[in-house]
Amino acid sequence: MSLVKRCRHSRTGGLPTLLVGALALVTTLTGGPATAAEQATLHELATAQGKYFGSATDNPELPDAAYAAVLGSEFGQITPGNSMKWDTTEPAQGQFNFAKGDVITDFAQQHGQTVRGHTLVWHSQLPGWVGALPPAQVEAAMTNHVTEEATHYRGAVSAWDVVNEPFNEDGTFRTSPFYTAMGSDYIAKALRAAHAADPDAKLYVNDYNIEGLGAKSDAMYALVSELVAEGVPLDGVGMQAHLAVQYGFPYQMQANMQRFADLGLDVAVTELDVRMQLPADSAKTATQSSYYRQVTEACLAVERCVGITVWDYTDKYSWVPSTFPGQGAANLYDENLLPKPAYSAVRTALGGDDGGVGGEPGALKAQYRSSDSSSGDNQIKPGLQLVNTGDTAADLSDVTVRYWFTSDNGASTYGTWCDWSPIGCSTVTHRVAAASTPKAGADHYLEVGFTGGGLAPGATTGEIQLRLSKTDWSNFDESDDYSHGSGASYADADRIAVYVGGELVWGIEP
Numbered sequence: 001m002s003l004v005k006r007c008r009h010s011r012t013g014g015l016p017t018l019l020v021g022a023l024a025l026v027t028t029l030t031g032g033p034a035t036a037a038e039q040a041t042l043h044e045l046a047t048a049q050g051k052y053f054g055s056a057t058d059n060p061e062l063p064d065a066a067y068a069a070v071l072g073s074e075f076g077q078i079t080p081g082n083s084m085k086w087d088t089t090e091p092a093q094g095q096f097n098f099a100k101g102d103v104i105t106d107f108a109q110q111h112g113q114t115v116r117g118h119t120l121v122w123h124s125q126l127p128g129w130v131g132a133l134p135p136a137q138v139e140a141a142m143t144n145h146v147t148e149e150a151t152h153y154r155g156a157v158s159a160w161d162v163v164n165e166p167f168n169e170d171g172t173f174r175t176s177p178f179y180t181a182m183g184s185d186y187i188a189k190a191l192r193a194a195h196a197a198d199p200d201a202k203l204y205v206n207d208y209n210i211e212g213l214g215a216k217s218d219a220m221y222a223l224v225s226e227l228v229a230e231g232v233p234l235d236g237v238g239m240q241a242h243l244a245v246q247y248g249f250p251y252q253m254q255a256n257m258q259r260f261a262d263l264g265l266d267v268a269v270t271e272l273d274v275r276m277q278l279p280a281d282s283a284k285t286a287t288q289s290s291y292y293r294q295v296t297e298a299c300l301a302v303e304r305c306v307g308i309t310v311w312d313y314t315d316k317y318s319w320v321p322s323t324f325p326g327q328g329a330a331n332l333y334d335e336n337l338l339p340k341p342a343y344s345a346v347r348t349a350l351g352g353d354d355g356g357v358g359g360e361p362g363a364l365k366a367q368y369r370s371s372d373s374s375s376g377d378n379q380i381k382p383g384l385q386l387v388n389t390g391d392t393a394a395d396l397s398d399v400t401v402r403y404w405f406t407s408d409n410g411a412s413t414y415g416t417w418c419d420w421s422p423i424g425c426s427t428v429t430h431r432v433a434a435a436s437t438p439k440a441g442a443d444h445y446l447e448v449g450f451t452g453g454g455l456a457p458g459a460t461t462g463e464i465q466l467r468l469s470k471t472d473w474s475n476f477d478e479s480d481d482y483s484h485g486s487g488a489s490y491a492d493a494d495r496i497a498v499y500v501g502g503e504l505v506w507g508i509e510p
Contacts, residue, residue, distance in 0.1 A: 043076030045350035052307030072111035123176035138181035150197035171219030195233035206238030212250025236266030261304035275330035290389030363390025368493035396450035404442035410474030422462035441482035442510035
């Protein structure tokens, strides 16, 4: 699991609150979800598409009977979050303890599930003795560890994240005791040791922020291309997919998956969650649902994408809040083990019904970049684009977008311009209006609309380059403007509001 990069929850399909509570109680008492007899599970839906659908778990969660009931029935694959890592399995050199991992594999066997082993070689969660070894002794220690653990779980683990997170964000190799001792050769050595210990297990290299095209995924592609060419036993690439609504979706995900598949490798989504800044709201929930749906659709579109694992299925046991303060609500189920709209989005993408949860509450989102490096000149230059995250086309004539700013001193009248857009500036309307209730950072707003046109599912308007100035051309101070940001690349912008038919569907008003 990566430590980088995450209410108003779901509708309940019209069920009264007491009935929802009763269904949750039935889940606890019967050892399975209340809907199990009425609808296919996520794993069953995925299996029908030739994939698996799994969840991470860990030992502290399993005594929770209601949690374990859903884990054992809804998902066909499980990954131990921590109980197979080096600090747990070999806390002292040569002294192995597999008790916690055995609990996970026993649970999986009892529920007819496969297990993804996580992880044999990682720079993090290492016992102190590994880092204290002289470099000349690291290879033997690594080989022994991989051999002992993979041998112990032979037949119980179907796939291993053999090497986890080998790269920095810029695509350079991460420094670790293994890299220091062996250079990048440690990866091939670990894979060969794992294969020798368990020839039947599928072997992966796993990392985060490689879901879309970029420097890090290019580095992974170069690495695995070399390993394949050298005949190193490697079966696939794991894309963790710890996503966040505020950072945008890796839209090249399907193409990126496909290029790894074209090398003859499997691809697995290994640690999926989609966090958000709390509190949750309908717009963030809609974006989260669309991200889960798009990941599922990308995997379905690539034959060699073998399946998806969420990084625990419920917010109750999510790693996000403790790692990213102020963020959370990242999973398919809420803290009460009730499915959220993201669960419905995944079900629908897998070809099922929505599970009685209800669909996405919105379908459009705004992305923004600053087109001007100066926050103190006489023009404001927001770059905006809309993305349709829904399943149906959007009628742009019903859509308006608001960008809030402060007027500061000078003239109270404004000029506005659209400088360029692939949809044509003639289709874009723009005006400045005074806020009915001025707020800090927001006493005026630039309102953008459209004369017509549609936006297909998954499509974007492309960049709309906008400008505004005061009629006396006096300077602005944008540094405290509510909607202003300094990012030069497009990213989801929750301080820019999108309205459809006058109803807010994206963003947070000041």
